[in-house]
Structure formats: structure tokens, C-alpha cells
Amino acid sequence: MNLLLDTHVLLWWLDDPTLLAPAARGAISQGQNAVFISAAVAWEIAIKKALGRLKAPDNLEEVLEEERFQPLPITLAHASAVISLPSIHQDPFDRIQAAQAKVENLILVTRDERLKQYDIPYIDA
Numbered sequence: 001m002n003l004l005l006d007t008h009v010l011l012w013w014l015d016d017p018t019l020l021a022p023a024a025r026g027a028i029s030q031g032q033n034a035v036f037i038s039a040a041v042a043w044e045i046a047i048k049k050a051l052g053r054l055k056a057p058d059n060l061e062e063v064l065e066e067e068r069f070q071p072l073p074i075t076l077a078h079a080s081a082v083i084s085l086p087s088i089h090q091d092p093f094d095r096i097q098a099a100q101a102k103v104e105n106l107i108l109v110t111r112d113e114r115l116k117q118y119d120i121p122y123i124d125a
Contacts, residue, residue, distance in 0.1 A: 013067075
């Protein structure tokens, strides 16, 4: 499986994986599954960390490499796909992740009920 982790899922995985549902933990930990982290997630973490709204590692890029998570850049195809999404969610970070999952055929790992309403496969976190 090819997985795309939502922001809260990544943070829970790094801080306390027991916060995740067993199916999500299992999927992330299985070595044969590719785990992708969107550039949008790193951007959202950086913004919220700078505002003092969350705690995250200072060396996030190194931590992601240690976890063997793969970076997923935002491409023009991803940005263009956002327009085809229904107006379920107004959060730009979540909308770009939904578009990335759709374009790249990734399974989104999330607990966000609004994200689950998009026509993309997901694993409940």
C-alpha cells in the first residue's frame, strides 16, 4: 500500500503512536508499505510551530528520513486537481492532501471526518 499521512497522524506517530487506531499503526509500521508525507504537512507544522500552537521536532526532515517516510512535493498536477474537489473542506492544507491522494493513488491515513468525505480511499486513524 502507498499511504499519505495527515498532519495529526504524523505528529501522533512521532509522539505517541498508541493514539492511532490499530489499523493505522499496523499500516504505517509494515515495511512493505510506502509512507508519504506531503510538503503541505511540513509547511502546516512549521507555521503552527512558529505560532506556538503545536510541538514538533526541530529536525523534522531528519526524523522523517529516519522513519523512512518519503517526501511528497506539491506539483502543478496536485494544485490543479484541487479545483475538481467538492467544497467539503475549506482548509487549504487538507484540500491539497486530498488532491495529492487522488492524483497519486494514495491511501490517506486520517481521523478528520471531513477529509473522509472526499472520494479517496482512507484508513481511519
